[in-house]
Amino acid sequence: MDLEARAAIVREVCQASDRATVHRKDQMSGPEGFLSFVRDVLSGLGGYEPRESPDAILRARRRR
Secondary structure (H helix, E strand, O other): OOHHHHHHHHHHHHHHOOOOOOOOOOOOOOHHHHHHHHHHHHOOOOOOOOOOOOOOOOOOOOOO
């Protein structure tokens, strides 16, 4: 999903409720990382450590 679409989603959520919380999953863990992300959000993200997926579409590159 491109940046404009993601921003539009966040905008809609924030306009719909002043109590809304927006959580964005990392891109590097790919689609298969979604279930673990949801579980970690529900448990407070305390142990969330995403793992890079070979199917990930990364837009930002890590500096080394």
